[in-house]
Amino acid sequence: xxxxxxxxxxxxxxxxxxxxxxxxxxxxxxxxxxxxxxxxxxxxxxxxxxxxxxxxxxxxxxxxxxxxxxxxxxxxxxxxxxxxxxxxxxxxxxxxxxxxxxxxxxxxxxxxxxxxxxxxxxxxxxxxxxxxxxxxxxxxxxxxxxxxxxxxxxxxxxxxxxxxxxxxxxxxxxxxxxxxxxxxxxxxxxxxxxxxxxxxxxxxxxxxxxxxxxxxxxxxxxxxxxxxxxxxxxxxxxxxxxxxxxxxxxxxxxxxxxxxxxxxxxxxxxxxxxxxxxxxxxxxxxxxxxxxxxxxxxxxxxxxxxxxxxxxxxxxxxxxxxxxxxxxxxxxxxxxxxxxxxxxxxxxxxxxxxxxxxxxxxxxxxxxxxxxxxxxxxxxxxxxxxxxxxxxxxxxxxxxxxxxxxxxxxxxx
Numbered sequence: 042x043x044x045x046x047x048x049x050x051x052x053x054x055x056x057x058x059x060x061x062x063x064x065x066x067x068x069x070x071x072x073x074x075x076x077x078x079x080x081x082x083x084x085x086x087x088x089x090x091x092x093x094x095x096x097x098x099x100x101x102x103x104x105x106x107x108x109x110x111x112x113x114x115x116x117x118x119x120x121x122x123x124x125x126x127x128x129x130x131x132x133x134x135x136x137x138x139x140x141x142x143x144x145x146x147x148x149x150x151x152x153x154x155x156x157x158x159x160x161x162x163x164x165x166x167x168x169x170x171x172x173x174x175x176x177x178x179x180x181x182x183x184x185x186x187x188x189x190x191x192x193x194x195x196x197x198x199x200x201x202x203x204x205x206x207x208x209x210x211x212x213x214x215x216x217x218x219x220x221x222x223x224x225x226x227x228x229x230x231x232x233x234x235x236x237x238x239x240x241x242x243x244x245x246x247x248x249x250x251x252x253x254x255x256x257x258x259x260x261x262x263x264x265x266x267x268x269x270x271x272x273x274x275x276x277x278x279x280x281x282x283x284x285x286x287x288x289x290x291x292x293x294x295x296x297x298x299x300x301x302x303x304x305x306x307x308x309x310x311x312x313x314x315x316x317x318x319x320x321x322x323x324x325x326x327x328x329x330x331x332x333x334x335x336x337x338x339x340x341x342x343x344x345x346x347x348x349x350x351x352x353x354x355x356x357x358x359x360x361x362x363x364x365x366x367x368x369x370x371x372x373x374x375x376x377x378x379x380x381x382x383x384x385x386x387x388x389x390x391x392x393x394x395x396x397x398x399x400x401x402x403x404x405x406x407x408x409x410x411x412x413x414x415x416x417x418x419x420x421x422x423x424x425x426x427x428x429x430x431x432x433x434x435x436x437x438x439x440x441x442x443x444x445x446x447x448x449x450x451x452x453x454x
Contacts, residue, residue: 044069045082045100051265052156052203055084055095056223060256065101078102124150124199125435126428127219127229129206129375132160134405134420135235136189141428143196147435150199150227152206152219159186160237168285168309173418185417201225207374209401217400231431234387234396234403235424239373244366246277250336258342260363269294275345275357277333278365279303284312286365291324298326298357300333300347333362375407383409393430394423400434402427 048068054060058079066073083098126142128135131153139149157163159182162171167183174180180188204221209232212218219227243261245251251259263269263286274294276287279301285308287299299316306313320327328347334354335346345362347355372385381388381397386409389395394402404427405420413419432441 042103043100043105044103045098047096047098049094049096052095055097056203065099069101069103071103075103076101077105124148124227124229126150126231126233126431127152127217127227128233128235129153129219130160130234130236130405130407131155131158131200131202132235132237132405133162133185133189133417134237134424135160135233136186136193137421138233138235138404138424138428139193139196139198140189141425142431143193143198145428145432145441147231147428147432148198149196150201150229152201152204152221152227154203154205156203158190158200158202159183162186168281171417173416175418201227205373209378230400230435232401233424233427233431234375234401234407235405235420236375236407238406239371239375239385242369242371242373243364244369246333246364246366248334248336254336254338254342254362257340258338258359258361259336260361261365262368263290263363263365266290266293269361271295272360273358274298275300275333275359275362276365277301277362278367279306279308280365280367281308281312282367283365284308284316286363287325288312288315288319291319296326297324298328298359300328300331302330302332304329333364336362386413392426394427395430402431 048065050061050064054064062073062076062079065079066076079102080100081097082100084095125147126138126149128138128149128151131151135151135153136158139151142149151158153160155163159167162182163186167181167186169182170179171182171185172179174185201221204223204225206219207222208220210218212228216228216230217232219232245261266289269290270293272294273296274290275298276283276290277300283299283301284306287297290297306316316325316327319325328349330350331347333345334348336342337344337346342359342362344356344358347357349355372382375387376382379398380401380403387396387403387407389403389408389410391410394404394408396403404423406415408423429441
C-alpha cells in the first residue's frame with residue numbers, strides 16, 4: 042500500500058531519514074518496520090511563525106515492494122543564481138539586512154544553524170527585554186524577532202534553517218557558492234555574514250557515554266515541547282532556559298525533574314519562584330546541590346545517575362535528559378574561509394563593512410573594527426550601509442538613487 046499525504050515537521054526531522062520515518066510511523070499509527078520506503082514529493086518552508094516548520098508531501102510505502110531509488114533527504118532546492126545576497130545568520134541583524142536589501146529590490150536567502158529565525162533572541166533569551174531599539178522603551182527579544190519577520194514579509198526571503206554554512210567557493214561566473222553541512226548549495230554574487238557571535242554549540246556536561254545517547258534520549262535544545270508529551274524528563278541547569286522549560290513542561294510531560302548543582306539559581310526571580318511553587322505542589326521534582334553524572338540504557342536512554350552532595354548517588358528512570366548549560370559561541374567554519382580574523386571576529390572596512398574578500402561583507406556582532414560596539418542597533422546601521430555597497434557591486438552600471446521610505450514605503454505598505 043502507498044499512502045500519500047501532507048505533514049508539517051521540524052527542519053531536523055525533515056533532514057534526518059530515521060527521525061522522519063519515526064514521525065511518519067507515529068502519524069500513521071503503524072510500526073516503523075512496516076515503512077519500506079519514503080518518497081518526498083514536495084518540500085516547502087513555513088517560516089511565518091517563531092518556530093519554523095517544513096511542509097512535506099510524502100508517499101509512504103507500507104509493506105510495499107519498490108525499486109530502490111537513492112534519496113537525498115537533507116537537500117532542499119539549490120539556488121541557481123536567483124538570489125543576489127546570501128545572508129549567513131538569521132538573527133536580528135540578518136533579518137534587517139533582508140529589509141534594507143529588499144528596498145533596493147535585492148532578493149535574499151538566509152542560512153542559519155538554528156531551527157528558527159532570531160538567533161540568540163529566539164534560542165536563548167526570547168523573554169529578555171532589549172532597551173536600545175529606537176522608539177521602543179523596551180521590547181522582548183522574542184517579540185523583536187516576530188516584528189522583524191513581519192517587516193520582511195513583503196520581500197519573501199528564502200530560508201535554510203537547521204543547517205550550518207560550511208564551505209564557500211567561486212564558480213566560473215564569479216558567483217559565490219555556499220554549501221551547508223547537509224550539502225545544500227546556494228549561489229549568489231554577494232555574501233553577507235551576520236552570524237552574531239558565530240555558530241552556537243551546546244555546552245555538554247562531562248558525562249561518560251553521553252555521545253552514545255545523543256538524539257536517543259539526550260537533547261541539548263528543546264525545539265518542540267510536544268515531543269516530550271507524556272514522557273519522563275530530567276532537566277539540568279540553573280539559568281533562565283532550564284527554569285522556563287521546567288515550568289512549561291510541567292503541564293506537558295508526565296514527570297519533570299530539575300537538577301541543579303547549586304542551591305541558588307541564576308535565572309529571573311519570577312521564574313525561580315514558579316519552579317519553587319511547582320515543587321511545593323509536587324508537580325515537579327526539584328533536586329539542588331546535585332548533578333547528573335551517568336547515563337544508561339539499551340540503545341535508548343533509560344535512566345540517569347544523580348550525585349547528591351549529601352545523599353550520595355541515586356538513579357532516576359527517564360525518557361529524556363535535557364542538559365541546558367547554554368550555548369558556546371564559536372566562529373566554526375567561518376574561521377577557515379581565509380577571512381581576516383582578529384580576536385575571534387571578522388575585520389571589516391567601516392566604509393561599507395566589506396571583508397578582505399571582495400563581495401563578502403560582515404555585519405553585526407561577528408565583525409570588528411576600531412570603536413566597535415556589539416549592539417543590535419549598530420548592526421542595523423552596518424547592514425544599511427552594506428547593502429548600498431552590495432547593490433553597486435552587483436549592478437555597477439546602474440545609478441542608485443536613495444529613496445526615502447517616508448515617500449515610497451516598502452512594497453505592500
